[in-house]
Amino acid sequence: ETGVTQSPTHLIKTRGQQVTLRCSSQSGHNTVSWYQQALGQGPQFIFQYYREEENGRGNFPPRFSGLQFPNYSSELNVNALELDDSALYLCASRGTTGVNTEAFFGQGTRLTVV
Amino acid sequence: AQSVTQLDSQVPVFEEAPVELRCNYSSSVSVYLFWYVQYPNQGLQLLLKYLSGSTLVKGINGFEAEFNKSQTSFHLRKPSVHISDTAEYFCAVSPIQGAQKLVFGQGTRLTINP
Numbered sequence: 001e002t003g004v005t006q007s008p009t010h011l012i013k014t015r016g017q018q019v020t021l022r023c024s025s026q027s028g029h030n031t032v033s034w035y036q037q038a039l040g041q042g043p044q045f046i047f048q049y050y051r052e053e054e055n056g057r058g059n060f061p062p063r064f065s066g067l068q069f070p071n072y073s074s075e076l077n078v079n080a081l082e083l084d085d086s087a088l089y090l091c092a093s094r095g096t097t098g099v100n101t102e103a104f105f106g107q108g109t110r111l112t113v114v
Numbered sequence: 115a116q117s118v119t120q121l122d123s124q125v126p127v128f129e130e131a132p133v134e135l136r137c138n139y140s141s142s143v144s145v146y147l148f149w150y151v152q153y154p155n156q157g158l159q160l161l162l163k164y165l166s167g168s169t170l171v172k173g174i175n176g177f178e179a180e181f182n183k184s185q186t187s188f189h190l191r192k193p194s195v196h197i198s199d200t201a202e203y204f205c206a207v208s209p210i211q212g213a214q215k216l217v218f219g220q221g222t223r224l225t226i227n228p
């Protein structure tokens with residue numbers, strides 16, 4: 001079990017609503033990444049935060065936004081939810097920004113948009 | 115850009131038999147390579163990674179993988195599987211320079227039959 005915790009574990013929202021997902025990174029980790037995993041697919045990179053600044057972004061629209069706080073915890077916000085946003089959202093933290101260091105994943109938040 | 119193809123979506127094997135999960139990748143730049151495992155209702159756990167050096171990499175739970183640069187492959191192997199190895203396995207790459215993200219394949223579901 002990693003020290004990365006995500007909340008909530010499950011969530012149901014209506015199309016058009018907004019949602020906030022939370023991630024508490026492992027102690028001492030200053031880099032947090034978010035991934036979207038649709039059913040039956042591999043995770044897709046949304047964005048990464050390092051010391052409260054976004055330092056990488058995948059091919060996701062601006063309605064996907066995030067924050068990282070001074071304690072390195074993070075939020076993923078999604079506005080104007082669409083049915084295709086239904087997925088498992090994974091947070092990963094690492095001790096440095098270097099991709100060669102291990103990323104530790106949380107158990108994910110399963111979002112269902114109806 | 116990078117892409118990862120896992121050649122088998124499902125692999126059924128009998129307990130104590132050997133298994134190979136195949137992974138090919140495409141990238142215009144040098145990459146690091148990873149294998150992750152995902153157990154039901156859990157996040158991803160790193161099995162092993164190739165950064166440099168010996169092309170045969172050993173990981174946790176008796177898994178190993180071989181990097182073949184000429185064939186752009188990174189196949190995962192285990193000589194004798196157990197029921198507890200039943201899970202989804204993901205191959206991933208990440209560029210050594212630039213964008214710090216993991217690009218995943220679509221996954222291979224490994225099912226171990228008694």
